[in-house]
Amino acid sequence: MQVKLVSNVLKANDQIAADNRRLLARGRTLVVNLMSSPGSGKTTLLERTIAELGEACPMAVVEGDLFTTRDADRIERLGVPVVQINTEGGCHLDAQMVRAALQDLPWEGRDILFIENVGNLVCPAAWDLGEDLRVAMVSVSEGDDKPAKYPRMFREAAAVVVNKLDLLSMTDFSLDRLEEDLRLLNPAAPIFCLSARTGEGLAAWVAWLKGRVAAKRDGAATVGVAP
Amino acid sequence: MQVKLVSNVLKANDQIAADNRRLLARGRTLVVNLMSSPGSGKTTLLERTIAELGEACPMAVVEGDLFTTRDADRIERLGVPVVQINTEGGCHLDAQMVRAALQDLPWEGRDILFIENVGNLVCPAAWDLGEDLRVAMVSVSEGDDKPAKYPRMFREAAAVVVNKLDLLSMTDFSLDRLEEDLRLLNPAAPIFCLSARTGEGLAAWVAWLKGRVAAKRDGAATVGVAP
Numbered sequence: 001m002q003v004k005l006v007s008n009v010l011k012a013n014d015q016i017a018a019d020n021r022r023l024l025a026r027g028r029t030l031v032v033n034l035m036s037s038p039g040s041g042k043t044t045l046l047e048r049t050i051a052e053l054g055e056a057c058p059m060a061v062v063e064g065d066l067f068t069t070r071d072a073d074r075i076e077r078l079g080v081p082v083v084q085i086n087t088e089g090g091c092h093l094d095a096q097m098v099r100a101a102l103q104d105l106p107w108e109g110r111d112i113l114f115i116e117n118v119g120n121l122v123c124p125a126a127w128d129l130g131e132d133l134r135v136a137m138v139s140v141s142e143g144d145d146k147p148a149k150y151p152r153m154f155r156e157a158a159a160v161v162v163n164k165l166d167l168l169s170m171t172d173f174s175l176d177r178l179e180e181d182l183r184l185l186n187p188a189a190p191i192f193c194l195s196a197r198t199g200e201g202l203a204a205w206v207a208w209l210k211g212r213v214a215a216k217r218d219g220a221a222t223v224g225v226a227p
Numbered sequence: 228m229q230v231k232l233v234s235n236v237l238k239a240n241d242q243i244a245a246d247n248r249r250l251l252a253r254g255r256t257l258v259v260n261l262m263s264s265p266g267s268g269k270t271t272l273l274e275r276t277i278a279e280l281g282e283a284c285p286m287a288v289v290e291g292d293l294f295t296t297r298d299a300d301r302i303e304r305l306g307v308p309v310v311q312i313n314t315e316g317g318c319h320l321d322a323q324m325v326r327a328a329l330q331d332l333p334w335e336g337r338d339i340l341f342i343e344n345v346g347n348l349v350c351p352a353a354w355d356l357g358e359d360l361r362v363a364m365v366s367v368s369e370g371d372d373k374p375a376k377y378p379r380m381f382r383e384a385a386a387v388v389v390n391k392l393d394l395l396s397m398t399d400f401s402l403d404r405l406e407e408d409l410r411l412l413n414p415a416a417p418i419f420c421l422s423a424r425t426g427e428g429l430a431a432w433v434a435w436l437k438g439r440v441a442a443k444r445d446g447a448a449t450v451g452v453a454p
């Protein structure tokens with residue numbers, strides 16, 4: 001019974017996600033669902049991406065957290081429209097939460113809508129929000145074993161960001177080991193090694209995003225791996 | 228209906244956890260539920276704790292992961308009895324999983340049973356496993372905002388470990404900010420700042436554990452904050 005209920009809840013979510021996708025498609029806004037462990041640097045990556053690309057590609061942001069508006073406050077300071085979703089203890093965003101957030105967010109006419117999910121490598125992977133593509137992030141200080149241990153998150157990612165490259169020499173993180181495990185799950189997703197803190201390696205990530213925005217604007221059927 | 232079902236599942240879990248607690252009390256084994264984000268260094272802390280304290284206080288370990296036996300392999304290499312639980316995608320351990328693991332693990336007569344939970348700051352906090360105490364860990368590279376953002380995990384912790392102290396100077400982590408947020412939730416839990424990698428700061432953690440083992444051996448009613 002529990003399994004069936006969960007399956008029904010997921011099915012209802014998928015329908016709302018499909019509605020979100022239709023709604024968002026009207027504006028040709030690229031919708032990116034950004035996911036990682038707590039503290040991998042999702043908000044810092046958004047801050048840096050806004051600084052580098054925000055002028056060329058106007059953005060809006062949905063922030064997901066259990067409690068607090070700390071992340072939304074950081075985005076708001078940059079002058080980008082943002083809505084904070086507090087899940088009140090819930091371990092992931094769902095499509096209904098995003099639908100509600102969209103009503104309060106002036107996303108139309110913007111090139112990118114970032115959805116920063118709750119910090120969690122497990123649960124968010126199961127929930128379609130209506131995004132165009134998913135980006136999975138891991139920081140070098142978390143270790144290179146994350147794709148093998150949390151495969152669903154990395155299997156469905158259109159791109160993988162390896163953050164905190166500035167800490168690399170202080171860790172035993174091996175990009176080769178990460179890539180080896182990742183390729184068993186996900187043969188094609190580009191890997192962007194960068195430091196959101198220092199800006200190192202950011203250019204390739206920004207160029208890729210620009211390409212996805214252009215594809216979306218041109219009405220490409222798929223701009224990323226379908227979730 | 229969904230809420231009621233979840234509540235029933237949690238109630239069933241609590242009954243099995245109480246059974247686990249009774250079973251484990253017979254052996255006067257201190258049972259520690261170790262929880263953190265993915266990659267905070269739980270297994271490295273266990274490796275280091277075994278090296279420092281394993282001779283004085285014999286241990287056994289239950290490892291929780293979605294997939295892979297990588298963590299159990301690391302513990303096994305140290306000659307400590309270990310059972311790996313694979314949740315097959317599940318985001319936390321539950322009491323039933325631990326009960327099954329105990330049947331395969333020679334825990335009796337050992338001073339400490341460590342249960343390393345799935346890497347997740349959200350879901351494991353809701354599930355009693357039958358432990359004596361909970362330890363919540365965060366690494367400095369994750370940032371000092373984790374207690375405020377994931378309060379349940381930190382509210383119910385008998386101790387908080389701040390790991391990766393060797394990376395401190397490379398981050399903007401502030402122990403004062405973490406402590407300020409933590410004290411709003413949890414006035415008394417000791418905070419152990421350490422580097423499981425280098426061994427710095429480990430002595431206070433090991434001394435505290437020894438004290439908890441002695442309290443358990445003496446039959447103290449509570450050896451930690453009840454979950």
